[in-house]
Amino acid sequence: MTRHRATVLGYDDLTVGDEWESAGRTVTAADVAAFAGLSGDFNPLHVDHAWAASEGPFGRPVAHGLLGLALASGLASTAPRMDTLAFLAILEWRFLLPIAFGDTVRTLATVESIEPQARGRRAVVVWRRRLLNQDDRVVQEGSIQTLVRARTRLESDPPPA
Numbered sequence: 453m454t455r456h457r458a459t460v461l462g463y464d465d466l467t468v469g470d471e472w473e474s475a476g477r478t479v480t481a482a483d484v485a486a487f488a489g490l491s492g493d494f495n496p497l498h499v500d501h502a503w504a505a506s507e508g509p510f511g512r513p514v515a516h517g518l519l520g521l522a523l524a525s526g527l528a529s530t531a532p533r534m535d536t537l538a539f540l541a542i543l544e545w546r547f548l549l550p551i552a553f554g555d556t557v558r559t560l561a562t563v564e565s566i567e568p569q570a571r572g573r574r575a576v577v578v579w580r581r582r583l584l585n586q587d588d589r590v591v592q593e594g595s596i597q598t599l600v601r602a603r604t605r606l607e608s609d610p611p612p613a
């Protein structure tokens with residue numbers, strides 16, 4: 453059986469400035485409840501709808517900031533689909549606007565730098581990621597660093613230049 457990797461990119465398929473947009477994902481109350489259970493963060497801002505509506509700073513419950521970061525990471529994992537070996541670092545991340553239940557978020561991922569390592573078999577790639585809501589407002593943004601393998605060339609590929 454031949455495994456085709458045509459849809460999986462290596463670092464050598466990237467150029468600084470390349471940008472991808474992910475599909476959207478609507479944040480639900482169930483997502484927030486599941487994240488609260490997983491993380492142990494039951495802050496009333498996220499899980500007490502009556503308190504959040506009457507006393508919270510946004511007049512409604514909102515998603516955890518770290519849930520937004522997790523969604524940004526997951527959405528960007530397929531836009532583009534990279535042969536990522538490791539997530540190395542969050543270089544910086546800002547939480548700009550709340551994510552409300554019912555918001556649909558998507559990521560924009562831009563290549564900031566590519567630093568080949570280990571005789572060109574892999575590279576450290578710095579990505580600028582922006583998490584946008586359905587109104588095209590940036591709710592979170594930052595830079596992250598990943599370790600990406602070089603693209604595995606198939607026999608049908610032309611030799612590298």
